[in-house]
Amino acid sequence: KAGVTQTPRYLIKTRGQQVTLSCSPISGHRSVSWYQQTPGQGLQFLFEYFSETQRNKGNFPGRFSGRQFSNSRSEMNVSTLELGDSALYLCASSLGGTGSGTDTQYFGPGTRLTVL
């Protein structure tokens, strides 16, 4: 089974621009979660999508948004980029069904975003 894929792997943007990152989950997985990883704050949860609906949301400003398509692929968008948005953005997929408390999250390799 192919793993979680993320594109692009590296991205350089300037302040004020916007960016879109893409995540393709493992086939059959319906839940996609996004995390921001920085040296100072570690791994922080952004949001989770399940069946095209945002199911959980972390404590990030509205500049961070996402969506999920009918094939479970997900995108996240960051508008009006700030220097502090420089980070590794990870997505993780899981089956995500109801009552799946033991659901395992499988992580992608991440997208390294640098904001200049």
Place this chain on the structure above:
Amino acid sequence: AQRVTQPEKLLSVFKGAPVELKCNYSYSGSPELFWYVQYSRQRLQLLLRHISRESIKGFTADLNKGETSFHLKKPFAQEEDSAMYYCALRRDSGNTPLVFGKGTRLSVIA
């Protein structure tokens, strides 16, 4: 709010020595606890979860609700254990987000 604390940023041990990576959490409910590992140039992957009560690659972890801890242990460290280790918590057993600690880098010295 839930919080996961890993007090050591870096832990260095000699090959063959015992390893204990500490993890403490704060949550008043019944959490699920996990250990994730990231080897050099590889993606983050699940190492073990407390409900499985299994040993993976010689590592074990016991959930101690009284001390709110979930320390990761291995009796004899191997060089290939060198990696970044993250403790994570999910509240209850529903589809809720993982809350990660900041990680401990384990370096096993030959």
